Amino acid sequence: MSATLLQVEGLVTEYGPVRAVDGVDLSVSEGAVTAVLGANGAGKTTLLRTISGLVRPRSGTVELEGRSLKGLAVERIVRLGVAHVPEGRGVITELTTEENLALGGLWRGRGAMPVEEVYELFPPLRERRRQPAGSLSGGERQMLSIGRALVARPRVLLLDEPSLGLAPLVSREIMELVRRMAAERSVAVLLVEQNARSALAVADRGVVLNLGRIVAEGDASDLIADEDLRRAYLGF
Amino acid sequence: MTRFVDLTLNGISTGAIYAAVALALVIIWRSTRIVNFAQGGMLMITTFIASALISSGASYWLAFVVALLSGFVLGGLVERLLMRRVEGKPPLNAVIVTFGLLILLEAVAGMIWGNTPRSFPPAFSIRGYSVGGTRLLFAPNDTFIVLVVLGSAALLALLFRRTTLGLRMRASAFAPEVARLLGVRVGGMLTLGWALASLMGSLAGVLVAPSVFVGPNQFDPILVFGFTAAVMGGLDSPAGAVVGGLLLGLALSYVGGYEGSALVTLAALVILLLVLMVRPQGLFSTPRERRV
Amino acid sequence: MNALLSRARIPAGARAPVIALLAGIVLFVASELLSEYNNLQLATGCYYFAALAGLTLLTGLSGQISLGHGALMAVGAYTAALLIGNEHWPLLGAVLAATVMAALVGLVLGAAATRLRGPYLAGATLAFAVGLPALADKYPGTFGGENGLTIEPPTPPAFLGREFPLERWEAWIAGIGAVVVLLLAENLRRSGMGRAFRAIRDDEIAASLCGYSVARVQLTAFVFSAACAGLGGALLAVVLQLAAPGAFQLQLSLSLLTAIVVGGLGSLAGAVWGAAFLVLLPGWSNDIANSFSLSTKVSSNLPLAIYGVVLIVVMLVWPTGIQGGARAAISRLRRARGRPGTGPGTPRKRELAGAASGPVSPASGGEAALTNQRGDPER
Numbered sequence: 001m002s003a004t005l006l007q008v009e010g011l012v013t014e015y016g017p018v019r020a021v022d023g024v025d026l027s028v029s030e031g032a033v034t035a036v037l038g039a040n041g042a043g044k045t046t047l048l049r050t051i052s053g054l055v056r057p058r059s060g061t062v063e064l065e066g067r068s069l070k071g072l073a074v075e076r077i078v079r080l081g082v083a084h085v086p087e088g089r090g091v092i093t094e095l096t097t098e099e100n101l102a103l104g105g106l107w108r109g110r111g112a113m114p115v116e117e118v119y120e121l122f123p124p125l126r127e128r129r130r131q132p133a134g135s136l137s138g139g140e141r142q143m144l145s146i147g148r149a150l151v152a153r154p155r156v157l158l159l160d161e162p163s164l165g166l167a168p169l170v171s172r173e174i175m176e177l178v179r180r181m182a183a184e185r186s187v188a189v190l191l192v193e194q195n196a197r198s199a200l201a202v203a204d205r206g207v208v209l210n211l212g213r214i215v216a217e218g219d220a221s222d223l224i225a226d227e228d229l230r231r232a233y234l235g236f
Numbered sequence: 237m238t239r240f241v242d243l244t245l246n247g248i249s250t251g252a253i254y255a256a257v258a259l260a261l262v263i264i265w266r267s268t269r270i271v272n273f274a275q276g277g278m279l280m281i282t283t284f285i286a287s288a289l290i291s292s293g294a295s296y297w298l299a300f301v302v303a304l305l306s307g308f309v310l311g312g313l314v315e316r317l318l319m320r321r322v323e324g325k326p327p328l329n330a331v332i333v334t335f336g337l338l339i340l341l342e343a344v345a346g347m348i349w350g351n352t353p354r355s356f357p358p359a360f361s362i363r364g365y366s367v368g369g370t371r372l373l374f375a376p377n378d379t380f381i382v383l384v385v386l387g388s389a390a391l392l393a394l395l396f397r398r399t400t401l402g403l404r405m406r407a408s409a410f411a412p413e414v415a416r417l418l419g420v421r422v423g424g425m426l427t428l429g430w431a432l433a434s435l436m437g438s439l440a441g442v443l444v445a446p447s448v449f450v451g452p453n454q455f456d457p458i459l460v461f462g463f464t465a466a467v468m469g470g471l472d473s474p475a476g477a478v479v480g481g482l483l484l485g486l487a488l489s490y491v492g493g494y495e496g497s498a499l500v501t502l503a504a505l506v507i508l509l510l511v512l513m514v515r516p517q518g519l520f521s522t523p524r525e526r527r528v
Numbered sequence: 529m530n531a532l533l534s535r536a537r538i539p540a541g542a543r544a545p546v547i548a549l550l551a552g553i554v555l556f557v558a559s560e561l562l563s564e565y566n567n568l569q570l571a572t573g574c575y576y577f578a579a580l581a582g583l584t585l586l587t588g589l590s591g592q593i594s595l596g597h598g599a600l601m602a603v604g605a606y607t608a609a610l611l612i613g614n615e616h617w618p619l620l621g622a623v624l625a626a627t628v629m630a631a632l633v634g635l636v637l638g639a640a641a642t643r644l645r646g647p648y649l650a651g652a653t654l655a656f657a658v659g660l661p662a663l664a665d666k667y668p669g670t671f672g673g674e675n676g677l678t679i680e681p682p683t684p685p686a687f688l689g690r691e692f693p694l695e696r697w698e699a700w701i702a703g704i705g706a707v708v709v710l711l712l713a714e715n716l717r718r719s720g721m722g723r724a725f726r727a728i729r730d731d732e733i734a735a736s737l738c739g740y741s742v743a744r745v746q747l748t749a750f751v752f753s754a755a756c757a758g759l760g761g762a763l764l765a766v767v768l769q770l771a772a773p774g775a776f777q778l779q780l781s782l783s784l785l786t787a788i789v790v791g792g793l794g795s796l797a798g799a800v801w802g803a804a805f806l807v808l809l810p811g812w813s814n815d816i817a818n819s820f821s822l823s824t825k826v827s828s829n830l831p832l833a834i835y836g837v838v839l840i841v842v843m844l845v846w847p848t849g850i851q852g853g854a855r856a857a858i859s860r861l862r863r864a865r866g867r868p869g870t871g872p873g874t875p876r877k878r879e880l881a882g883a884a885s886g887p888v889s890p891a892s893g894g895e896a897a898l899t900n901q902r903g904d905p906e907r
Contacts, residue, residue, distance in 0.1 A: 052417060074416040083417075090414040092407055103407050106400055107419035152419065271647035273654070321844050327646040331593055332789060332843045335650075339782050340836025346829035452829075456658050456778055463651045498666035501659030508652055509640040516643065 002030040003065070005188040006051070006082075006156045011060035013043075013050045020046035021057070022212030028156065028188040033179055035203035035220065036192045037234055043212040044192040045087050048158045051190070052084035053077040064156065079107050083154035087161050089145040093134030097125055097144055100133050104148035111153060118147040121177070139170040146174070150181065156188045157181075163195050171195070175202045196234035200224050208233050242373035243493040244486060249378035251485020252385040256440035257462025258469065258477035259389060260433040265471045267409040267429035268315070268323050273334040276459030277341030278314065278434055279441035280452065282307045284349055286442055287356055287450045296357055303438045311434025315427045323426070342452040353451030362446070381443050388439060389478050392432065396474075405429055457501050461488070464508040470518025480519065544718060548711035555703040559696050567695040568767070569807050574702035575763035577803040580787055581713045581796055582756025587785075588794020589722065590749040591729030593646065596637065596653030597757045598780030599660040602771070604630040604761030609677040609771035610670075619682055623705070623762045630758020631751050638750030642743040657781045664773040676772025679765065702763045709756055713796055716752060725749055779832060786835040789842050809834060 006028040013021040020043045028034045036044050049055045051062050053074040062069045069077050078084070092100055098115065105112030119126040122143040128136055133144060142162055149157060159178065163171035179202040182189045193199035200206055206223040208216040216229050223229060230236055257275065264272045272278075286303035290296060318337065322330040360376040396402035407415040408425035416422050440462070441455065448454045465484040469476020484507065491503040511518070538546055555574070559567055583597050607626040611617040617625070641652050664671040671677065684697040716722050724745045727735040736742050765771045787802030810831050817827030 054413065054417075075419050075421050078417060078419040086414065086417065090411070090417065092411045092414055094410045095403070095406065099403055102400070103403055103415070103418050103420070106404065148418070271651065273647075273650065318840065318844075328587075328591065328593060329843050331647055331650050332785065333840050335595070335782060335785060336836045336839025336843065338836070339779070339786075339832050340840065343829040343833035343836055347826045347833065350825045351828070453778070460651075460655045460658050464655065467648065467651065496666060498662040499659075501655065501662055505652065505655035505659050508655055512644055512648060512652065513640060516648075 002032065002186075004028070005030050005065055006190065007061075007063040007066075008047075008051065009061045009063075011047070011050060011062065012058040013046050013055055014058045015046075019058075019212050021050060023060070024209070024212070024214055026190075026207050026214070026217070028190050030155075030188050031183055031186045032204040033182045033189040033191055033202055035196070035199040035206040036190060036209060037194075037196045037199060037206060038209035038215075039233070039235075040194065041211075042209040044209055045160055046212075047209070048084060048086075048160050048190065048192055052082055052158060054084075075107075078152075081153075081155035082158065083149035083152055083156070084158040085145045085149050085160060085162065087164070089141045091133045091136070091141045091144055093132060095133055096130055097133055097136065098129040100144055101125075101148050101151055105151035108152045113151045113153055115151070118151060121150075122147050138165050139167070139174075142166060142170075142174055146177070150185075153185075154187060156190070159189065159191045161192055161194060163193060163198060168198075171198060175199070178202060196230075197236050238370060239493065243489045245372060245374035245378070246493075247486035247489030248482060249374065249381050249485070250444075250489060251465075251482035252382045253440050253444045253458070253481075254461045254465045254484050255389070255478045255481025256385045256436050256443070257458055258465035258481045259392070259474055260437040260440070261462055261466040262469070262471060262474050262477040263392075263429055263433035263436070265466070266474075267405065267426050268319065269327070270319060270323065270330045270334065271463070271471070272430075272433070273331065273459065273463075274314070274337035274341065275434070275437045275462065276455045277338040277345075278310055279307065279437040279458075280450075280455040281341055281345055282310060282438040283356070283441035283445050283450055283455070284345055287354060287445070288349070290357065296359060300359070300442055303442045304435050307438025307441075308431045308435040311437075312427045312431035314434070315430035319430070320423070320426075345452040349452075351452055353449035353454050356442070356445035356450050358446040359443075377446075384439065384443070386478070388436060389474070392436070393474065395432075401428075457504075460501060461504055464504045464511075467508060468511050468518060470521030473518060473520035476518050476520030544711055544714035547714055548707050551710055552703070552707045555699070555707065559699045559703065562699075564693050564695040567693070567699040571695070571699040571702040571763075571767045573803045573807040574699070574706035575760045575767060576784075576787070576806045577706045577760075577799055578702075578709045578763060579757045579760030579784060580791070580799040580802045580806075581709050582753030582760075583784055584788040584791065584794060584796065584799045584802070585713055585717065585722075585725065586749050586753035587788060588792070588798075589717065589729060590725040590746060592644075592746060592749065593650045593785075594653040594750070594753070595650055595778070595781045595785065596656040596660075597753065597784050598776050598778065598782075599657045600630050600634060600754045600757035601761030601764060601780065602660060602773075602776035603633050604758030605765040605771040605776070606671060606677065606761075607758070608762035608765045609679050612766075613677055613679040619701070619766065623759065623766070626762035626765075627755050627759040630761065631755035634751045634754020634757075635747070638747045638754070641750070642746050653781075654778075657778050661773040661776055672772070674773060676770055676774075679769050679771075681769050682766055698767045702767055705759055705763045709759060710796065713752075713756070717796065721745065721748060783832075783835055786839050789839055 004027045008024060008026050011021050011024045012019060022043070024043075024047060026034065036047060038044055046055060050057050051069070053069065053072060053076075064077075064080055064082060067080070069080070072080075092103070095103070101115050101118055119129075124140055125143055125147060128140065133141065136144060146159070146162070162174050162178070166174065175198050178189060178191065181187060191199055191203060200220045200223055203220040206218065206220045207214055208223070208229070210233060215233060216223065216226075257279070260275055261272060264270060264275075282303045285306050286299035289299040289302055314337065318333065319330070322333050358377040360380050362375045362377045364372040364375045366372075396406060404415070404420045405425045405428060407418070407420055408422040409429070412422045415425075440458065444455070444458055448458065461484060462481075465480035466477050467480070468484060469478070469480030484504065487507060488500050488503060492500045495503075555570070558570060562570060579597060579601055583594065587593050604626040607629040608622045611622040611625055612619070637653075637656060641649055644652055664673060664676070681694055682697060682701060684692040684694070688697070724735070724740050727738065727740055728742055728745055764775075783806060787806050788799065790805050791798030791800065791802030813830040813834060814827065816822075817830055822830070
């Protein structure tokens, strides 16, 4: 049984009067991929933003390897080993590919993954290393943002809709990569996706959110098998 | 003909000073999206500090260094203590706060040192170079001004483009939220940006002080010229600030030379309005569409 | 004020004249009761109000910030001084002409500046403010150089009697000017154009999609405020019998800005508070200086230092100024008494503070606000 790296309990996040996250419990283990599914507006992105500290929760706890992240600044949380690839990928378009990657590892210093390794993982990036990141295609940007997150050798990786806007083939490659990474590098991955089918294909466990609450959870295979659930919340 | 040459050379020298102020404004704009109208007051105060040191017997170069250092510290303090609270709020608030700071600094300077403008020594001789019998309106001091401003601009460029610190600062300016997600201490980077900008401003202050004299309101036109130059080059572009400064220096030198110095500030206004009407994003910027 | 008027069942169309009439009565009574010195202060407050009313509409309602209104007052003052002193025009004609002149300058400046936003407009008007006084040096013959132009004090008409104090007459002149401005400004604020101002301040793109011509509306706001400033300047020249460059430096524009911020941006009642602030502060500051035996260096700069501190503190802590604070207090009182508050306190704050952040923003801490400011991580 691998260790629980990320533990979320009773998390509540509000935007004014709206409870975007309404009492969520979940945990992610080392080397496992947990998919967070649900329709638009279900609270998935807010959940990730609360974990990484961009948004302050109303109540509830988030613990990283037993250590509470309550009240910590985003930079601090990141330096504890949490990487968050935001919705829209967050590629800094004014910087080059290489600069984006370098940026990811700065706080790690010597312990960071060498940029060469990222190029091994994502060969297309090597060709584009000196070009401004704004000139990259959607798929390349996704590779860049994931690569940039990996450079810091995170313990926990939060991925927000990595397949958004990507062709199905590219999206599948990315998903495969995510699964390999989790296993090979012992990273706990929390994967938010609207495309439930592709997410469940690579995930170990799944959590379904609706209006900020968890309406279903379980092993990925069980969720796939549950036809009613799929039809009601997952769209396939 | 010599008049034209003189005015051109003079324009390059004053242009370098405007470039320094413009650069200060651009660095702050890029990192925090605020036009620091208080810059005129900040560089005035640091120049006063230098002036006070010189009056009490310190060497010029010591005063010079102290002016730059106090500019650095002042910039950092202003950002951390004051501007931090209006970053991210509507721009109107920040504009008003910077003007409040400007008046406050000018008033405090008047309280400490009085309102009568006082003289300030130049770094080097202001006796123009002698070329083939005629004396140019360009002196060793002007050479110093141009070299030190261009040199500092080059150093800043190196810092921003070639160092990891510069990378962090650029990331904090372009995409602060993403930068935080990459572990960059964005707040600290913004403070550093203000500190460096203010250092540039202080440089301009001591360089221009001999010609405008040191007094609470003496540097107001420099603020206007620096702003105009920054807008000409594009508020987003440091290279633009330098080029804008030099171009403005030339233009105003010609106006001052042929029409008299009283109209120079109004000429800057006209240039500013022309630039904003014809190419509002400045000469060097790529226009950013506003996201609806 | 609105609530009071609606309770008195005064129809909306008549409210502006009623307010103006009330103001006129108050001013008249005050002028009768006050001493000569205080009447002079009243006159000063009135011409400040004239300038501030226009400026507060410009800045508060339409969201444009101008540092140039001190210079526009100079235009009005010098025009009036030239017409009265050199051309011997009658008072009313000179003041009107000064207003028109300032409006024309405002038209030119405003037309060039219609596309300017926020700091760009501030910077351009700053250039205007710093640059204009130099004209007095350039053409010392016409403008009297550093000493400026002096004019004869205005003589009260014969039917008021020989003993009618000059200061009270000046208070009346300035008071009439202030009441006229109040009437026009209040009308403007309540009109369709006033609504257009607010629409554009809140969201330009939405407003232009609704059919407002952004450029024309902003120009109107600018020209109107320039005219008010010109009128204020002309009244200043009449009251002081002097138009000199020293009075119209950048500090004047900055003190006008302080006054409207203190009073509350966009509010005419706030302009009243602001005018009072400008009139009374130098006196208070002198008293402080005297009681602490401060040197002249310190005491002469004290009002400016206070303006600076006030601008900063108010903007950081209390962006809605006195009038906003009063509204909030009243609305809180109402709620405490169990009556439905009109809630002007909070919406007013949102009008000011919420403008740039876009339609919906999460209850923000610094982080969320940062996101809104820069917008998107990816472009």
